[in-house]
Amino acid sequence: MAGGRCGPLPTVLLAVLSAAVVAAAAEPEQAALPAERSLVQPMTASNWTLVMEGEWMLKFYAPWCPSCQQTDSEWETFAKNGEILHISVGKVDVIQEPGLSGRFFVTTLPAFFHAKDGIFRRYRGPGIFEDLQNYIVEKKWQSVEPLTGWKSPASLTMSGMAGLFSISGKIWHLHNYFTVTLGIPVWCSYVFFVVATLVFGLLMGLVLVVISECFHVSFPRHSPDHSEQNQRSEEAHRAEQLQDAEEEKDDSNEEENKDSLVDDNLAVGVDRERGEANDQEPLREGSVAEEEVGPEKTEGEVPEQPSSADTEVAGDSLRQRKSQHTEKEP
Numbered sequence: 001m002a003g004g005r006c007g008p009l010p011t012v013l014l015a016v017l018s019a020a021v022v023a024a025a026a027e028p029e030q031a032a033l034p035a036e037r038s039l040v041q042p043m044t045a046s047n048w049t050l051v052m053e054g055e056w057m058l059k060f061y062a063p064w065c066p067s068c069q070q071t072d073s074e075w076e077t078f079a080k081n082g083e084i085l086h087i088s089v090g091k092v093d094v095i096q097e098p099g100l101s102g103r104f105f106v107t108t109l110p111a112f113f114h115a116k117d118g119i120f121r122r123y124r125g126p127g128i129f130e131d132l133q134n135y136i137v138e139k140k141w142q143s144v145e146p147l148t149g150w151k152s153p154a155s156l157t158m159s160g161m162a163g164l165f166s167i168s169g170k171i172w173h174l175h176n177y178f179t180v181t182l183g184i185p186v187w188c189s190y191v192f193f194v195v196a197t198l199v200f201g202l203l204m205g206l207v208l209v210v211i212s213e214c215f216h217v218s219f220p221r222h223s224p225d226h227s228e229q230n231q232r233s234e235e236a237h238r239a240e241q242l243q244d245a246e247e248e249k250d251d252s253n254e255e256e257n258k259d260s261l262v263d264d265n266l267a268v269g270v271d272r273e274r275g276e277a278n279d280q281e282p283l284r285e286g287s288v289a290e291e292e293v294g295p296e297k298t299e300g301e302v303p304e305q306p307s308s309a310d311t312e313v314a315g316d317s318l319r320q321r322k323s324q325h326t327e328k329e330p
Contacts, residue, residue: 039079043090045099045162051090052118052154057132059091060101060111068110071127078132085136098172102165103153118154120147 043051043058051058059075061068079089094101094109104113104120112123114135121144125131135141150157171193178189 038076039082039089040075041088041090043092043100044097045166048092048100048103050088051115054117055087055136056115057087057089057123057136058104058113058115059089059127060094060104060106060109060113061091062094062109065109071110074127074129074132077129081129081133085133087136095169098169099162099166103158103162105151105158105161114141114144116141120153121145122147 040059050056057078059068059071061071075089075091082089092100094106104111110127112125112127114121114123121141123132123135123141123144125135147153149155152158175189175193178184178192179186
């Protein structure tokens with residue numbers, strides 16, 4: 001009976017030993033098989049500029065994305081035929097490279113891009129090998145509008161976007177470190193980031209104030225002297241303008257006085273000539289009466305003629321004065 005109980009034990013031990021021997025013999029055979037090398041080139045922030053030369057197809061994915069996992073095998077097949085199609089195939093993990101996802105402004109996963117000599121286009125077809133192959137062979141990418149201007153991944157705008165995405169990725173990793181690795185509650189992590197944001201904003205504001213004060217102190221040191229000189233020059237210019245205006249006014253007054261004196265002299269001369277003419281008329285009448293009354297006068301006596309010469313002289317003097325007056329006028 002003792003022999004019946006102990007009989008199966010050697011059989012079980014023998015079976016276990018034989019299985020161990022078979023497993024040990026199979027492990028070297030599996031280790032001898034080389035692992036299949038992937039022809040898809042991982043792209044990072046340090047080597048992404050390789051796509052600026054030649055023809056490339058890029059895939060943006062995330063390890064947790066089911067749609068991305070469904071296209072992995074198709075993408076590998078497409079990469080194997082890359083030499084035949086004369087195209088390079090790459091992939092970008094948006095979790096590890098958030099900067100590149102921001103540079104290409106990736107908002108959906110998976111996302112595919114075609115690059116030809118630095119010109120990028122978005123491929124919106126399915127990630128199936130046949131469609132990808134036809135897209136390259138038939139050059140369907142020529143009918144797609146390229147990403148130019150600020151939308152180009154190589155532009156300055158997208159470089160700034162890459163920096164923002166990189167900062168957000170670092171913050172996300174830091175949040176996971178606090179909550180997962182250190183076991184800190186989530187609300188504590190949020191409070192930490194809020195306080196850090198406020199402190200950072202205050203420090204940046206202080207730096208800006210210090211910079212503005214430095215510029216404000218450095219430039220105005222010479223400004224008072226310049227302002228005084230400008231004020232003095234303006235006052236001197238105004239004084240010169242006032243002096244010129246007064247001189248012009250005095251000159252105009254003198255010319256007006258001269259003109260008035262000339263007019264007065266002309267008026268006085270005209271009045272005198274008229275008075276002399278009036279005085280000569282009674283004399284002429286008296287001489288005529290004497291000729292009529294006194295027939296005893298001899299024939300040799302000649303009666304006095306009207307003084308036309310005097311009138312002509314008066315007219316000539318009047319004309320000369322007028323001509324002088326007109327010559328004086330400017």
